[in-house]
Amino acid sequence: MSKNALVIIAVVGVIAIAGIWLLKGSSKTTPTPSYQASPTSQESASPSAQVSQNLVRITSSGFEPQTITVKAGESVIWVNENTVSHQVNSVVHPTHQVYPPLNTVGMLPAGESKSLVFADKGTYKYHDHLNPSLTGSVVVE
Ligand SMILES: [Cu+2]
Incomplete structure (x- = not known):
């Protein structure tokens, strides 16, 4: 029983860690600097236009x-x-x-x-x- 509990904790822990890494990975890849830079450069370009x-x-x-x-x-x-x-x-x-x-x-x-x-x-x-x-x-x- 205690062995099963440890396995469950370990599995939950691995899933949690994997989930955190996935979240971190996706949040790192989604806001690419070029995407963030282009709206601001467009904003500064439109008044000058x-x-x-x-x-x-x-x-x-x-x-x-x-x-x-x-x-x-x-x-x-x-x-x-x-x-x-x-x-x-x-x-x-x-x-x-x-x-x-x-x-x-x-x-x-x-x-x-x-x-x-x-x-x-x-x-x-x-x-x-x-x-x-x-x-x-x-x-x-
Ligand atoms: Cu004059």
């Missing part, structure tokens, strides 16, 4: 695209990809009074970026105050 939608690049040749069309409530981000500073200001040079919020974008040193939310429909013209011949406009629909 949204940003790149309304992205105005500033190069030595000016604003690209020169006219960008966005929906009301969206933001436009200006990225200075040039090696010198550019300064985004509202028309009309040099007083910049037509749409003052554009002046909050202002000075962009090389490599810097800044965004502005456009809440209301309209056409907003701006220029590079440091190179006033470089112009652009934001059309908000």
Whole structure:
């Protein structure tokens, strides 16, 4: 009787240990790091994809695209990809009074970026105050 009890305990013990190892093994294999990393990288990729939608690049040749069309409530981000500073200001040079919020974008040193939310429909013209011949406009629909 005591022998049988020992056998039962031993069998139960082996099953329990095997079960624990199986659980440990499965929990180790299921959440592969690559699977966990991909949702977070997708999450960080989607906002940047949204940003790149309304992205105005500033190069030595000016604003690209020169006219960008966005929906009301969206933001436009200006990225200075040039090696010198550019300064985004509202028309009309040099007083910049037509749409003052554009002046909050202002000075962009090389490599810097800044965004502005456009809440209301309209056409907003701006220029590079440091190179006033470089112009652009934001059309908000
Ligand atoms: Cu100006």
